[in-house]
Amino acid sequence: MNVTRATFDEVMVPNYNPAAMVPVRGEGSRVWDQNGVEYVDFAGGIAVNVLGHCHPELVKALNEQGSKLWHLSNVFTNEPALRLATKLTDATFADRVYFANSGAEANEAALKLARRWALDKFGEEKDQIIAFNKGFHGRTFFTVTVGGQAAYSDGFGPKPGAVEHCEYNNLEAFEKLISDKTCAVMMEPLQGEGGIISPDPEFVKGVRELCDKHNALLIFDEVQSGVGRTGHLYAYMGLGVTPDILTSAKSLGGGFPVGAMLTTTAIAEHLKPGTHGSTYGGNPLACAVAEKALDIVNTPEVLNGVEAKEALYRELLGKINDKYHVFEEIRGKGMLLGCALNKDYEGRARDFLVESANQHLMVLIAGANVVRFAPSLIIPEEDIREGLARFERAVAAVVEAK
Numbered sequence: 522m523n524v525t526r527a528t529f530d531e532v533m534v535p536n537y538n539p540a541a542m543v544p545v546r547g548e549g550s551r552v553w554d555q556n557g558v559e560y561v562d563f564a565g566g567i568a569v570n571v572l573g574h575c576h577p578e579l580v581k582a583l584n585e586q587g588s589k590l591w592h593l594s595n596v597f598t599n600e601p602a603l604r605l606a607t608k609l610t611d612a613t614f615a616d617r618v619y620f621a622n623s624g625a626e627a628n629e630a631a632l633k634l635a636r637r638w639a640l641d642k643f644g645e646e647k648d649q650i651i652a653f654n655k656g657f658h659g660r661t662f663f664t665v666t667v668g669g670q671a672a673y674s675d676g677f678g679p680k681p682g683a684v685e686h687c688e689y690n691n692l693e694a695f696e697k698l699i700s701d702k703t704c705a706v707m708m709e710p711l712q713g714e715g716g717i718i719s720p721d722p723e724f725v726k727g728v729r730e731l732c733d734k735h736n737a738l739l740i741f742d743e744v745q746s747g748v749g750r751t752g753h754l755y756a757y758m759g760l761g762v763t764p765d766i767l768t769s770a771k772s773l774g775g776g777f778p779v780g781a782m783l784t785t786t787a788i789a790e791h792l793k794p795g796t797h798g799s800t801y802g803g804n805p806l807a808c809a810v811a812e813k814a815l816d817i818v819n820t821p822e823v824l825n826g827v828e829a830k831e832a833l834y835r836e837l838l839g840k841i842n843d844k845y846h847v848f849e850e851i852r853g854k855g856m857l858l859g860c861a862l863n864k865d866y867e868g869r870a871r872d873f874l875v876e877s878a879n880q881h882l883m884v885l886i887a888g889a890n891v892v893r894f895a896p897s898l899i900i901p902e903e904d905i906r907e908g909l910a911r912f913e914r915a916v917a918a919v920v921e922a923k
């Protein structure tokens with residue numbers, strides 16, 4: 522059957538507007554479309570393809586598990602899920618893991634757990650959830666309400682209640698909002714969708730202290746920042762602040778859909794049998810691939826390499842900016858970088874994305890003012906140089922058209 526981009530407009534719900542070409546194959550940080558045109562991939566499936574496309578070890582793990590056992594549901598447990606959970610707890614603060622299929626589902630579980638924990642321990646008055654402006658936590662109705670972007674949560678009827686927002690990196694505002702009524706605080710330890718905004722370490726420490734003071738759980742949403750992206754296995758490890766609950770997805774499966782919520786034994790106890798669940802959570806195929814991805818990412822070789830790659834991006838982007846004067850700053854950490862546009866190009870991130878595609882480069886945006894790169898952690902130097910040469914041509918085209 523012959524399908525093209527036009528088929529999308531005929532048969533798909535129009536909530537997405539994908540690019541004009543249809544990718545058919547990927548290898549490492551290169552992708553080919555239906556016409557055989559080759560692209561450099563700085564988008565990484567939106568911070569997912571942590572080891573690039575079709576990493577041979579991940580393909581092998583998937584094939585091996587694919588000929589053994591595909592699915593059981595949670596009526597039974599399975600070896601890949603148990604191994605992955607053991608490795609995640611060994612590598613982090615957590616003692617317990619709940620598996621989901623996506624970031625939103627991991628966050629939904631975290632929020633429900635926090636509410637149940639507070640209800641069990643303190644009663645129904647303690648229900649407030651605090652989150653941050655420009656935060657992003659997924660598209661289920663609870664997570665989109667906790668996310669700090671009204672554009673995504675408005676227009677769907679009554680929202681879940683007792684959710685309040687505050688400015689990121691503003692400890693004074695946060696201190697005014699938190700109280701003994703607060704059951705949980707959800708934050709990204711590096712805001713992704715909101716524009717690649719790094720946390721002030723003192724702010725994060727202050728949030729932790731105030732959570733402790735008011736008996737509120739601190740939930741770190743590491744769906745985008747986790748699994749090596751910042752050069753640490755999880756971003757909290759670089760901040761020196763430990764959450765009570767952590768959520769992970771995206772890079773966790775290296776491209777296979779999987780999510781996880783990590784927490785301590787004492788908190789986990791409040792999700793008793795039957796209180797929450799998912800048909801596919803902990804699926805053996807997903808967990809087998811994620812186990813292999815974690816084995817590869819959680820090594821000094823990969824994690825230490827991230828810093829050098831970030832330095833190369835920053836150096837070459839700086840040179841582009843010296844020539845074209847389009848960025849106010851390059852921000853973010855590791856392989857989650859944002860080129861924030863200056864006043865002259867305000868609101869035009871999409872133009873840079875479109876011109877990059879014309880130059881056969883895949884990039885992302887994070888809001889209207891930031892061009893975002895979230896490539897593979899093991900992207901070769903050659904691909905960084907080639908991709909940024911294409912990006913320079915895209916920048917030149919935007920500047921020329923101005």
Ligand SMILES: Cc1ncc(COP(=O)(O)O)c(C=O)c1O
Pocket residue numbers: 623624625626628657658659660709713714742743744745746770771
């Ligand atoms: C920080 C963060 N949390 C949650 C999500 C939602 O993840 P998913 O799309 O897998 O539901 C995202 C997705 O962009 C994210 O960046």
